[in-house]
Amino acid sequence: MANKVSNVKKFFKKIGCIFLSPEIVNDKHSTKLFYKYFLGGAFIRLVFLPFFFQRDLLSTFQRAADTVYNGNIGSDFQQLITNIIHSVYFFIIKTIFPFVDSYKQTLLNTDTWVSWVEFVKSDNVFLMLTLFKFLYVLFDFACIFVLLRLFYDKDSEKKLKIFKYWMFNPIVIFVIYIFARHDVIGLFVTLVALLLAKKKRKYWALVVLALGIAIRFFPIMILPLLIIFLAEKKKDYIPLIVIGCSGLIGIEAFSHIYFGKSVIFSLLHAEHFNYIISAKLDLIVHDKIFIFVVLYTIIILSFIKQKEKTFDLLMTYSAIIYLSYVAISYFHPQYLIWSVPFVLYVAAKEKNLYYFQWVQFAFLLIICIYWGDLVTKYLFAAIDHRFFIYIPGPIPLINRVYDPAKFVNIFRSIFSGVTLWMIYLICLFNKKISKDGLLLKQD
16 A cells, blocks of 8 residues: 555656756645745636736637638738637637537627627626637646756756746736736747757757747847857857748748738738837938837847857846837837846846836736726726726826826836836846856856
C-alpha cells in the first residue's frame, strides 16, 4: 500500500514538473505558495469571467459565426488567422452546446447596436460570455506555462514571483476578463517564440514569431531585436530577416490570391497604424518627425551597440519598446498587455516595477473615458442592460464641472510620465546587469 501511495506521489510530481517547473515542484514551500497564488488568481478570474465584456468581443465572434454559418473566411481578412482560431473554437462550442445555435440570428445581425442589445438582454448571456471568454482563459494559462520556463531557470523564488505577479496582475485581468480582448493569443505565440530563441532554436523561433505577427501586428515591434539576438554571423541576417517576415509575406500572398487585395496596404491605411505615428513634431510645410519612430530607432541602435546581446537584454529592451509605444502614442487599453511579461521579468528583481503597473492600471481606467460609454458603463451591461444603458456615463458627469477632454488628458499625461519613469528604471536595471556580467568575466 505504501509503495502504491509513493508511486502515485511520484506520478503527480512528474506531471507537476511538466506543467509547472521542476524548481517549484521539488520545493515544498514553493509548491504550497504556487497553489495559494493559483487558487487566488483563479477565483478572481472566475468572478469576472461571466459578467463583463467590451463590444469588440461580440464583433469577434460575429465574424467567426459568419465564417462558420456562411463560409465567409474573409469576414476579417486583416486578422485572418485570429478569425480562423475563433471560427474553429466557435464551431466546437456550438457542437458541444446546441443552445449556442439559438444565438445565430443575433450573431449574424449586421446592425452592431441592435445585435449588442439583443445579446446583453438574452437569458443565457452569462453562459455565452463564459463560453466565449474561455478561449482566452486557455491562452492565459498557456502564457503562464511558457513564462515559468522562459524566466529565471533554477530559481524557484523568482519563478513564483513571476507567477504571482501574472495571476494578480490588474492589466492582465482587465484586458482578458473585463475588456475581453484576444491579444493574449498573439502574446502566447510571441512568448513561445522567445522560449525557442532562449534555447537557441533560431529558425524555429522566427517561424513562430512570424506566425505571431500574422495573428497580431504587435510582435513585429520586437522582430529586429530577436533577429539581432539570434544572428551569430553577418551572413545569418538575410535568412533570419526573410523567415521573420514570412508571416506577413504569407498572409499578403494568400490575401492577394483569395481576396484580390493587399492586407499590408490595408493595415497601413487603417487607423491602427496611424496610432504609431500619432505623436509628431510639425516642422515646415509637410515636414514632420514621428516621435515613436525616432525613439524606436534609438532603442534598436542601442541594442546593436551592446557588446553581449544576452537574453536578459532582449527581455528588457522588449519591455522598453512596448512601454515607449503606450507612453507617447495613441493606444487602446488592450495594447498595454504586451508590455506585461517583459516588465514582470524585471519586476522579479525590482519589485517597484510591479507596483508601477498598478499605477498604470489606475490611470488606464481614467483614460478609458476617451472612448465614452462603450468602454465604461457598457462593460457592465450584461448584468443589468436597462440600468447601464440609461445611467449617465462619465463624460456628461465630468462635463458638469470641467472639460472632459482636458480632464482625461491630464491623467493621460501622468500615465505617460509614470511609464517613462518605468523605462528609466529598466535602463538602470540594464546598467546593473551589464556591470554584474562584466564583474563575473573579470573574476
